Amino acid sequence: MTREAPRAAGVRDIAVVAFAQTDHRRTSEEISEVEMLMPVLHEVMESTGLKTADIDFTCSGSSDYLAGRAFSFTLALDGVGAWPPISESHVEMDGAWALYEAWVKLRTGDADTALVYSYGKSSPGSVRDVLTRQLDPYYVAPLWPDSVALAALQAQALIDAGTADEPALAAVGARSRADAAANSHAQPRGPVPQGDYLVRPLRTGDCPPIGDGAAAVVLAAGERARDLCERPAWIRGIDHRIEAHGIGVRDLTDSPSTRLAAERAGAYERPVDTAELHAPFSSQEVILREVLGLDDGVRVNPSGGALAANPIMAAGLIRIGEAAARIHRGESDRALAHATSGPCLQQNLVAVLEGDPR
Amino acid sequence: MSAILTAPLTVEFPFTRSVGPVQSAFLTGLREQVLLGVRTGDGRVLVPPVEYDPVTAEEIRDLVEVAPTGTVTTWAWNHEPRRGQPLATPFAWVLVKLDGADTALLHALDAPGPDSVRTGARVRVRWAEERSGAITDIACFEPYDGEPVEPAGHTGEFADAITGIVAPARLDYTYSPGRAQTGYINALGGRRIVGERCPSCRKVYVPPRGACPTCGVATAEQVEVGPGGTVTTFCIVNIKAKNLDIEVPYVYAHIALDGAGLALHGRIAGIPYDQVRMGLRVEPVWTEGSRYPDHYRPTGEPDADYETYRETL
Ligand SMILES: [Zn+2]
Numbered sequence: 001m002t003r004e005a006p007r008a009a010g011v012r013d014i015a016v017v018a019f020a021q022t023d024h025r026r027t028s029e030e031i032s033e034v035e036m037l038m039p040v041l042h043e044v045m046e047s048t049g050l051k052t053a054d055i056d057f058t059c060s061g062s063s064d065y066l067a068g069r070a071f072s073f074t075l076a077l078d079g080v081g082a083w084p085p086i087s088e089s090h091v092e093m094d095g096a097w098a099l100y101e102a103w104v105k106l107r108t109g110d111a112d113t114a115l116v117y118s119y120g121k122s123s124p125g126s127v128r129d130v131l132t133r134q135l136d137p138y139y140v141a142p143l144w145p146d147s148v149a150l151a152a153l154q155a156q157a158l159i160d161a162g163t164a165d166e167p168a169l170a171a172v173g174a175r176s177r178a179d180a181a182a183n184s185h186a187q188p189r190g191p192v193p194q195g196d197y198l199v200r201p202l203r204t205g206d207c208p209p210i211g212d213g214a215a216a217v218v219l220a221a222g223e224r225a226r227d228l229c230e231r232p233a234w235i236r237g238i239d240h241r242i243e244a245h246g247i248g249v250r251d252l253t254d255s256p257s258t259r260l261a262a263e264r265a266g267a268y269e270r271p272v273d274t275a276e277l278h279a280p281f282s283s284q285e286v287i288l289r290e291v292l293g294l295d296d297g298v299r300v301n302p303s304g305g306a307l308a309a310n311p312i313m314a315a316g317l318i319r320i321g322e323a324a325a326r327i328h329r330g331e332s333d334r335a336l337a338h339a340t341s342g343p344c345l346q347q348n349l350v351a352v353l354e355g356d357p358r
Numbered sequence: 359m360s361a362i363l364t365a366p367l368t369v370e371f372p373f374t375r376s377v378g379p380v381q382s383a384f385l386t387g388l389r390e391q392v393l394l395g396v397r398t399g400d401g402r403v404l405v406p407p408v409e410y411d412p413v414t415a416e417e418i419r420d421l422v423e424v425a426p427t428g429t430v431t432t433w434a435w436n437h438e439p440r441r442g443q444p445l446a447t448p449f450a451w452v453l454v455k456l457d458g459a460d461t462a463l464l465h466a467l468d469a470p471g472p473d474s475v476r477t478g479a480r481v482r483v484r485w486a487e488e489r490s491g492a493i494t495d496i497a498c499f500e501p502y503d504g505e506p507v508e509p510a511g512h513t514g515e516f517a518d519a520i521t522g523i524v525a526p527a528r529l530d531y532t533y534s535p536g537r538a539q540t541g542y543i544n545a546l547g548g549r550r551i552v553g554e555r556c557p558s559c560r561k562v563y564v565p566p567r568g569a570c571p572t573c574g575v576a577t578a579e580q581v582e583v584g585p586g587g588t589v590t591t592f593c594i595v596n597i598k599a600k601n602l603d604i605e606v607p608y609v610y611a612h613i614a615l616d617g618a619g620l621a622l623h624g625r626i627a628g629i630p631y632d633q634v635r636m637g638l639r640v641e642p643v644w645t646e647g648s649r650y651p652d653h654y655r656p657t658g659e660p661d662a663d664y665e666t667y668r669e670t671l
Contacts, residue, residue, distance in 0.1 A: 030362045032536025035568045038576055052574055068369050068531040078567055081574020124367070125531040129440065133527060137373065138381055139406045139493050140464055142525055144442035149451045152434030153464075160432065160477045199451070200435035200472055244412040248453050248462030249404065252432065 015225035015232030019321035020044040024213035024309040027123035037214045038079040044216040048228040052081040056111030058088045059102045061095035061118035095317030096339030119214030120313035150343040152199040155283035157252040172282035173205040180304025187309045206282040213311030233324035233353040237265035240349035258348040265350045274335035276319035280306040327355040363540045367533035373525045380409045383514040388495035405459035421514030424458035426483040435472035450475045466498040491520035538568035555579040561619030584615035588662040589638040609634040614670035628655030637661035
């Protein structure tokens, strides 16, 4: 891991050099996945001046269960422009994990540049039902507990533990949407009513909007990154960890996998000034803040976070992209990005990004 | 531009899953109204049981019976039950630590309202009337204020243990093919076949998907192709597909429609299967009321010269 040998001989520094995302919307039925994705791919490539032929490795994240079709990612690949033939891979996960795979590829020295993209259209189906299909198929999935119900169990555990109450959760949602007012890509922008219970204790304001969207990132190694970007966002560490799939085995008020991933990514070595947390539910932000030791001096989710735009499979990659973009713009010097997958923060990825000293 | 097409799409599958010895014991136990957990190396009892210790990854098989009574460790009130969930009336999702267990089981609690549920509440299993060896053999939990029920110490050995489950899954979608394919499908309705030309390499894609996969750019210029075309390659199908009313053997072919930059595929009829050949000139046959060609048949023209279709192979 990078923590043990941050810049040992032969180990290359890798940076996020470009980021683009769609405007995330409740529905995009007028366009196919590739039609939705293509402008984002063009934007991220144009900002680096790279052509497809210049990209050494391409990796994507998406889900057949959202699309309702097998091998759906192969159609989206049409948007990349696969001539001359490209080196390509796919994860049936959020794009943050596709970025992890690309980072590994760059670390090995097999590639100097990588294109990472992910997308998800939730509008064709019912995402609450779709996500039940990722659960343990023997003991849990036959009961069809939807994603909001599972998050609500976690929220109640947090309330019972005295860590949060409903007003505190509502404040997380309100702050996220207020911040999203400045983010033209976000779905609900500005104040939204806290609303009724979806599954008590979670109200609509505690839950993410359901939407369609896509995101793309370009990674580059060493001097190549400096050529492509004025202020690259160097990935100082990145790690991901998973917990037991049985949610009744876990302490739902804690996130030990996030803690371990953050430790291995070097997040605790020095304070960060920005954190983009993939917390689709208000209660999850409370847990993540605590685990990551983020105090009030850290700017958490200036983009509005997943409570303002949660395109499934892209929302985690967007956290890395948003954190990197703040470094690109000089608004952050050291940022933490987090992505999650699975019910109740089952899997967690943490990346630490830094800009060159100014 | 005409309205974007949409259509209902249902993905439904009865997943047949095998179970290992531990899952088999637990699920068979449910059928027999016996609740089993598994003991880890450090003495914890996991319910529902798993085959490998989540901490040490050691294989664990030491089954232990636990009580049908337990304590709610957290809950969430579900006032609008969704399809497939355990109860059709409002209920609480609960994690229940059964008496004798160290971990909690997810299920539903039948309770009159959210004010009657709390963490720490005592509950007991309500068994389903018909049980098959599945988690749904527990109909739900119900409030319980009696004494803990002592388990009988079942060994986990059953005469006719289940070896698998069938887990039906169904998801409903509203499929939309997007702009490019809507144009294609609408043209088919008028018995025309249209593709889209790549602005960069000038290739015409049929059916169009809105992007040139070679150049990675949007295609927009609609181009009518065919109706005539050339067989570029083919195979002879000898196995009858279920629910498909076509006599075997028949020929399935790649067909390069005139003006198209790549071949689409379709069935060839109107010629004995063993006379189909590369270069054969064909045209689509539309049946009454159909929105797409049923098959392609020979036009009677001389075979196309190889050089005219080699780029579409
Ligand atoms: Zn082209």
